[in-house]
Amino acid sequence: EPLIRFEAISKRYPNGTVALKGVSFSIASGTTHAICGENGAGKSTLMKILFGLEQPTSGRILIDGKAVDIASPKAAATLGISMVHQHFSLLPSLTVAQNILLGQEPRKGPFIDRRAARERVTGLAARYNLDIDPDARVSSLSVAAQQKVEILKALSRNVRVLILDEPTAVLTPPETEELFQRLADLRAAGLTILFISHKLGEVRALADHVTTLRAGEVSGDAPMSEISNAE
Numbered sequence: 001e002p003l004i005r006f007e008a009i010s011k012r013y014p015n016g017t018v019a020l021k022g023v024s025f026s027i028a029s030g031t032t033h034a035i036c037g038e039n040g041a042g043k044s045t046l047m048k049i050l051f052g053l054e055q056p057t058s059g060r061i062l063i064d065g066k067a068v069d070i071a072s073p074k075a076a077a078t079l080g081i082s083m084v085h086q087h088f089s090l091l092p093s094l095t096v097a098q099n100i101l102l103g104q105e106p107r108k109g110p111f112i113d114r115r116a117a118r119e120r121v122t123g124l125a126a127r128y129n130l131d132i133d134p135d136a137r138v139s140s141l142s143v144a145a146q147q148k149v150e151i152l153k154a155l156s157r158n159v160r161v162l163i164l165d166e167p168t169a170v171l172t173p174p175e176t177e178e179l180f181q182r183l184a185d186l187r188a189a190g191l192t193i194l195f196i197s198h199k200l201g202e203v204r205a206l207a208d209h210v211t212t213l214r215a216g217e218v219s220g221d222a223p224m225s226e227i228s229n230a231e
C-alpha cells in the first residue's frame with residue numbers, strides 16, 4: 001500500500017486557470033520521489049494541495065489507504081507532512097534555535113528554557129548531521145544554511161514526508177552535493193522525500209521514482225530504473 005495516493009486531483013483557481021486535471025499517482029513509503037515538468041505544469045499547485053495551502057477542486061488524497069482532508073498546513077503537519085519552502089519562511093530576527101523550536105519550545109514554568117532549547121537543537125543537528133549554529137541569527141546566514149535550518153525545523157516535528165520545492169535553485173554545486181548527501185541519509189533513515197525539480201541531472205542523482213506533469217496532467221510515472229538515458 002502506498003504512503004500517499006493522489007486520486008483524480010483537479011484544481012481550478014478562482015480566476016479560472018485550470019492547474020491540475022485528474023492527476024493520479026502514488027508515492028511509496030521510504031522513497032525519494034521527484035515531480036518534474038516545465039514551468040506552469042502544476043507541480044507547485046500539487047505540492048500546495050498536499051501541504052494544505054490549496055484545496056483541490058475535485059479528487060482526493062489517501063494516506064496509508066485512508067482518504068484525508070488536508071485543510072491547512074497544520075492538518076498536514078498532524079499527518080507528518082512537512083514542506084521546505086523555496087522562499088524561506090524563517091523569522092530573520094530570531095536565532096536558529098528559536099526558529100526551529102517556534103511554538104514547541106521547552107519551558108521552565110512560564111519561561112522558555114533557553115538552555116534546554118539550545119541542547120535540543122544541538123542534538124537534532126548532530127543526529128541529522130546538519131552543521132548549524134543554534135545561536136546564529138537567521139539574518140546572518142547564507143541561503144544554504146537557512147535551508148538547513150528549514151530542514152531541521154521540519155525534522156523536529158515528527159515528519160514522515162519531507163517536501164522540497166526546487167531545493168537546489170538557490171545553491172552552489174558544492175552546497176547541492178551536501179544537500180543530496182543529507183537527503184540520502186534521511187531516506188536511509190526511512191523518511192519519504194518528495195522534491196520538485198526541472199533539472200534532469202539532479203533527478204537522476206537522487207530520485208527512486210519520477211512523476212512528470214505536463215499542462216496539469218501526468219505525462220510520465222515510472223521508477224528511475226525504467227527511465228532510459230536517452231530521455
Ligand code: ADP
Pocket residue numbers: 015017044086087
Ligand atoms: P510563490 O510563493 O511560490 O510565489 P504563488 O502562489 O504566489 O506562490 O505563485 C505560484 C506560481 O503561480 C507562480 O509562478 C505565479 O506566477 C503563479 N500565480 C500566482 N498567482 C497567479 C494568478 N493569480 N494567476 C496566474 N498565475 C499565478
Ligand code: ADP
Pocket residue numbers: 013014015017018019037038039040041042043044045046
Ligand atoms: P509549476 O509549479 O509546475 O510551475 P504551478 O502549479 O505554479 O506550476 O502553476 C500551474 C498553473 O496554475 C500555471 O498556469 C499558473 O500560472 C497557475 N497558477 C498557480 N497559482 C495560481 C493562483 N494562485 N491563481 C491562479 N493561477 C495560478
